Amino acid sequence: MCGFAGLYHLETPKPVDPARISAMCDAIAHRGPDGEGVWTAPGVGLGHRRLSIIDLAGSPQPMASRDGRAVLVFNGEIYNYRELRQELKTHGATFRTDGDSEVILAAWQRWGADCVNHLHGMFAFAIYDLEARSLFLARDRLGVKPLYYAPLSDGSVAFGSELKALLAHPLLRREIDPLAVEDYLTWGYVPDHRSILKGVCKLPAGHSLLLRHGATLPGPRQWWDVSFAERRKGKAADIEAELVHLMRQAVRSRMVADVPLGAFLSGGVDSSSVVALMAEASAQPVRTCSIGFDVAALDESAYASQVARRFGSEHSSRAVSPDDFSGIDQLAGMFDEPFADASALPTWRVCQLARESVKVALSGDGADEAFGGYRRHVFQHGEDRVRTLLPQALRGPLFGRIGALYPKADWAPRPLRAKSTLLSLAGDSAQGYARSMAFAPPEVREGIYSDEFRRLRGEYRAEDPVLALMRSAPARSGLDKAQYADLKVWLPGDILTKVDRTSMAVGLEAREPLLDHRLIEFAASLPEALRVRRGQGKWLMKKAMRRYLPDNILYRPKQGFVTPIAQWFRGPLAGAAQEIAAGATLARTGWFDTRRLAGLVDAHVAGTSDNSRLLWQLLMLERAFTRLGIG
Template sequence: MCGIAGIFHLETPKPVDPARVKAMCDAIAHRGPDGQGVWTAPGVGLGHRRLSIIDLAGSPQPMVSLDGRAVLVFNGEIYNYRELRQELKNAGAKFRTDGDSEVILAAWQRWGTDCVTHLHGMFAFAIYDLDARTLFLARDRLGVKPLFLATLSDGSVAFGSELKALLAHPLLRRDIDPLAVEDYLTWGYVPDGRSILKGVAKLPAGHSLLLRHGAPLPPPSQWWDVSFAERRKGKAEDLEAELLHLLRQAVSSRMTADVPLGAFLSGGVDSSSVVALMAEASTRPVRTCSIGFDVAALDESAYAEQVARQCRTDHVSRLVSPDDFEAIDRLAEMFDEPFADASALPTWRVCQLARETVTVALSGDGADEALAGYRRHLFQFGEDRIRSFLPQGLRKPLFGGLGAIYPKADWAPRPMRAKTTLLSLAGDSTEGYARALSYAPAELREGLYSDAFRRLRGDYRAEQPLLHLMRSAPARSGLDRAQYADLKFWLPGDILTKIDRASMAVSLEAREPLLDHRLIEFAASLPEGMRVRRGQGKWLMKRAMRRFLPEDILYRPKQGFVTPIAQWFRGPLSETARKIPVSTALAQTGWFDNRRLAGLVEAHLSGVSDNSRMLWQLLMLEKALTRFNAD
């Protein structure tokens, strides 16, 4: 795993200062503490920071091809590189290293931009072709590895693995994009295709970009997509066997490393499945790690220890206090952009624990999105059945009216919190899912914004790109469209951003076997009943893992990492909450109605409502703005 950065002049191929590229790489040194390098030519500069995983001494970067015609910087892992290497050797390619980086170069020289379709893995890379005078940028199918891009005033494009790399460039402007603020307040992150800063974007997952000297900046080109439009046929036993084969293949292919390797183990279905299959494939005990909390209601460590005993892993666990709010500033620094998923804190802590003994850790991320494992998928499935019986003309006034008058009962037991469900049923399937996915629905945001911000935002609404994505998805049903949105929108924006920044902050490589694209494509073709059945998500996966895991692991309620932000804001962070409406960075923007913000804070502190997610969003936005202003 590594960090990459570079500069490419679109217009006149001006000289690139190697020191400038080095400064961009130094800003992301945590991604690659084992080596560094810079390569420049007229109009282009490429930089690299290396975390050695495979071919420890033999694959320095930037890497120049044997014939000197192409140069590569690469972040990620190619899991089929050995098979590709042999295929390319049979076609006449020669190799001087044993790693995957040189395989990418040879694939580029044989297949050009189509090389990405031959690569199985996680990656973001840049290849400069000296003959064609082009720079090719590509990002993996699901967006495991990030790539930021910025257009600069001198006619160049700068890129880097994190926003930090671009912030090290003196020509980068730091103007906040109001549309990104709308996105962030809605989703809790800024999705692909945009960033918090104007002129900066993230190359979307499964996209590439080919830049030429003397040509304008082209739009990104999509090179991979997942389709839910086809349905796999067959008996449950046969589909289960195929799924298990794909799971084994995905896990075993990600166990290749020349450094210590282990796994995260939470005790949930996904991480437990990965560990069980690792144990099956390994001749030695798998190294596993987990964290527990000193609050029983939040602690899953007993389940992790149960799986560790069953799989005979070399397990280490650490108890941490949920009162980890002192790390908030470090968290803001880690993500650069505002990022409101509070589970990033425990994710970072478990990455720290893993890094004490391993350099590579396998995670269980991806199965919920691929196989319908979230509660919202079950709701979507059930709500669509209701929608199929009641026409929109009846549902909108009936459920919309009930939802409008139903109280926001955060204090009530979960079955009585019906407001969101009623409002969801009032709209169509895509609108309902957008509401389920959002941190802050439109009516809440509108009540917080100032008139000045509404003018800045114009007609744009954060739901618009998601609704378009779902309505144009290659899909048959509402559940299909929901999962498609998760894989294309939520997964790269939230889940993969979280694990990438948290792991890379401690120089740990995280691998996600459940995001193997062959597994994803298979899961997307499953009939709905193989994904959701009898109130259970991930039905076929749980069935396939019965021979490996006990039922109390497979069928217990999903929990995940929980951070007690509601309690924090009513306790040690209460004064911090009261400062949010008048904090310097937020107050200076003029984006919010401070009186309404103050009401939001007081309603939470008094226990009238749970506004902790919005308060956390505002706090992380404040931290990000303060950092941009201070740099």
């Protein structure tokens, strides 16, 4: 787990100043406090910051291949590197180190760009091939590790693990992309097909990029995808046994480290399952940690303690006040781009707690996306049944009209908040799911935009790429397509970005065993009834884990990290909410209707409506603009 940055000249191979590479790496020094290095050659420069996890002293980077023909900078972990090392030795490869970095170099020299298909793990890396004078960039299958790049005005391409590294280069333009603002206000993050700054790209998950001197900047090449098009057959008991085997394999492969290792434990199904399998595989007590809240309605720490006692883990827990908003500005700085998932704050706190005793922590992220664990998956499954019963010509006008008239009813019990469901049913399966994913649906966004912003945005709508993705997905059903969209958009854009930035901010490596690609491919082949059944998501996974976990852990309502932002904006952050409408940063863009924003703030503070998610989005947008020097 590390960070890297570099420059590559597409046109004339000009000299690269090592000090420029060092400055880019210094901007992401938090990702690698244990070591640093810079390597340059005509037309290329590579820099690295290292967080030592495996082969602590023997794998410094940038790393040259044994024959000196290739140089690597790498962020992540390759979990099958020992098996790959043995395979490559049979083809004549020799090794000087005991780590995974040199294995990537040997794999590149053996298989070229196809080396990525042999790597099991989380990774982003850059390899410069001195013989071909080419630069190869690659990102792991699910997008666990990030990689940004941007062409610059001097003919070079800058790249790095975070946007911070690119921002350290004086030639990077800091012009906000209004389409990214539309994306952000819709989803609460800027998805991987766009960046908040014009001209900056994110290499998509499961993609690579091959750059050559004298050639134009090519588009990324997809090297991995997941298919929901096939259905696994066989006895349910055999499928369940295969699931447990794959989960065990994934957890055990991620327990390899030369430093202290532990796990996040929320007391939910996913993290508890990971801890159970770690305890099964370990001769020593597993180290676990959790964050609790000093408000009973938000606190899950009792469930985490129950699981910790069950498996005899060395458990540490810390209570956090729901008024713990002191780190908002620091949090905004971790992400560079605007990021509105408020659970990032407690995620950061649990990373801080974990780092006090371990350097690597396993998490339960990924199971919801893979096995249909979100409430919206259950709703999608049910709504599609209604869609099959009523034709669109009838359903659209009927539910659209009722949904438009139905009150928003934020104050009502959950079963009575039917507005979203009615509007979802008015559209097709993809449109309905896009609405369920959105932080701010179209009618809310339109209400706060100015005429100038609408002109800049043109015909583009943030839902368009997601709808296109779902409609062309290798899938059979609406649930398949929903999960495919989650794996391709929501997972890398929100969940994995949140975990990467908050963990790396404190020098902690987070590993996600439930995102092992073999487990993801297995889950995608499950019949729908083994994912969602009788209103219950993750049906097969929960059934399989009953041998390890009690029912009150497996079948209690999903909660997740809850941050009380609605209360904040009616209390200690009421002043910050007022500044959103009255302040200069957003107003100076001319992109928002400030009177409308003021009305939303007043209504929320008065308690007549809950606009907290939108206000939090706008607050994080304002903070990001300020840090980027915009407005």
